[in-house]
Amino acid sequence: MATSSSTTISPRRHESVSRWRSGQPPAFALLVYPITLLVGSLYSAISPTAQSQQQSTATRPGPVVPINYFARKDNIFNIYFVKVGWAWTTLAFVSLLFTQQAYTHSPVELRAKRSIKALLRYAVVTCAWILTTQWFFGPAIIDRMFTLSGGRCENISILADSPSPSSSAAAGTAHKVTEEIKTIFTAVACKAAAGHWKGGHDVSGHVFMLVLASAFLAVEALGASSEECKPLADGAKEKQHNINTMDHSAVADIDDRFKVWSLRFVWGVALLSWWMLLMTAIWFHTWLEKLSGLLIAISVIYITYYLPRTLTSWRYVIGIPGI
Numbered sequence: 370m371a372t373s374s375s376t377t378i379s380p381r382r383h384e385s386v387s388r389w390r391s392g393q394p395p396a397f398a399l400l401v402y403p404i405t406l407l408v409g410s411l412y413s414a415i416s417p418t419a420q421s422q423q424q425s426t427a428t429r430p431g432p433v434v435p436i437n438y439f440a441r442k443d444n445i446f447n448i449y450f451v452k453v454g455w456a457w458t459t460l461a462f463v464s465l466l467f468t469q470q471a472y473t474h475s476p477v478e479l480r481a482k483r484s485i486k487a488l489l490r491y492a493v494v495t496c497a498w499i500l501t502t503q504w505f506f507g508p509a510i511i512d513r514m515f516t517l518s519g520g521r522c523e524n525i526s527i528l529a530d531s532p533s534p535s536s537s538a539a540a541g542t543a544h545k546v547t548e549e550i551k552t553i554f555t556a557v558a559c560k561a562a563a564g565h566w567k568g569g570h571d572v573s574g575h576v577f578m579l580v581l582a583s584a585f586l587a588v589e590a591l592g593a594s595s596e597e598c599k600p601l602a603d604g605a606k607e608k609q610h611n612i613n614t615m616d617h618s619a620v621a622d623i624d625d626r627f628k629v630w631s632l633r634f635v636w637g638v639a640l641l642s643w644w645m646l647l648m649t650a651i652w653f654h655t656w657l658e659k660l661s662g663l664l665i666a667i668s669v670i671y672i673t674y675y676l677p678r679t680l681t682s683w684r685y686v687i688g689i690p691g692i
């Protein structure tokens with residue numbers, strides 16, 4: 370006896386299948402990040418290459434020449450990609466807005482609604498990036514966490530170079546200034562003064578930003594290119610093609626090419642972010658520093674993309690990509 374598909378697929382499975390079709394990845398897809406960090410950290414713990422790198426860093430005074438190219442802080446991907454990573458992320462996101470059918474070829478009202486909500490999601494993740502790594506009413510959250518956990522800027526050369534004060538009052542003032550500078554410094558300012566950012570819990574900014582950027586781009590790209598965002602079924606599209614003039618089909622071809630290349634660019638940025646995450650996991654930071662960077666990024670992604678699935682009022686504000 371033949372059974373219809375609606376009787377064989379459970380409602381839960383049906384719901385998850387239609388989520389995939391509308392470009393919403395399930396929460397377990399986020400496991401790719403802890404797994405990546407775990408694999409990278411395990412490799413760094415057992416690989417002889419990574420071990421010998423760590424030993425030379427610990428035993429030899431002064432800078433050590435890294436054994437692996439990706440263990441160098443000045444590797445080309447770190448300098449031109451990660452260190453300006455939010456600019457790449459912004460560029461990739463903007464390219465989605467200008468080329469994907471969800472934002473360019475749907476009815477005007479829907480297009481406007483989708484674009485505003487996508488910009489709001491971008492604003493949420495961008496604010497999270499700014500507050501966590503750049504500025505939080507003064508030093509960024511990761512800098513504040515570092516100083517709150519007992520860290521400070523040591524061996525500041527501008528302080529060591531300054532002439533010794535002649536009177537005890539001047540010495541007192543100099544001491545006060547030194548202490549203030551040590552406590553208000555951010556990681557960037559500390560490095561600029563040739564100091565060492567030491568002692569506290571140093572949340573990995575790389576892990577935070579790379580997880581946030583790659584998850585943001587992946588979810589937005591899946592949503593924008595989902596089935597629900599395709600305006601016409603294939604047959605209808607063909608029919609419309611036939612009644613179009615040559616000029617229109619040439620424009621449509623160019624549109625299609627932009628659409629495809631933009632998606633490739635977005636996935637390229639997301640994949641390179643993932644690769645740099647793996648490199649960070651292998652060559653830099655402690656387990657705990659990587660874990661805290663991961664937890665902050667995953668919380669932001671959860672609030673922006675998963676919470677709206679269950680919290681209707683939040684969904685109404687921020688929307689869901691691909692819907």
Ligand SMILES: CCCCCCCC/C=C\CCCCCCCC(=O)SCCNC(=O)CCNC(=O)[C@H](O)C(C)(C)COP(=O)(O)OP(=O)(O)OC[C@H]1O[C@@H](n2cnc3c(N)ncnc32)[C@H](O)[C@@H]1OP(=O)(O)O
Binds near residue numbers: 439443459488492502
């Ligand atoms: C209707 C609504 C409408 C709304 C409209 C929208 C509104 C939007 C709202 C608001 C708009 C605001 C405007 C937006 C702007 C957009 C455009 C731009 O974005 S232009 C900005 C470009 N600048 C970046 O992108 C910086 C990105 N970089 C960073 O944030 C940091 O560098 C970060 C977090 C990635 C890392 O910081 P670390 O490197 O200081 O810290 P650690 O990760 O802990 O690393 C410690 C050390 O280990 C090395 N390290 C770690 N992992 C490494 C690796 N894999 N390879 C090499 N070195 C590594 C690092 O190099 C570092 O070393 P060492 O301090 O430099 O000596």
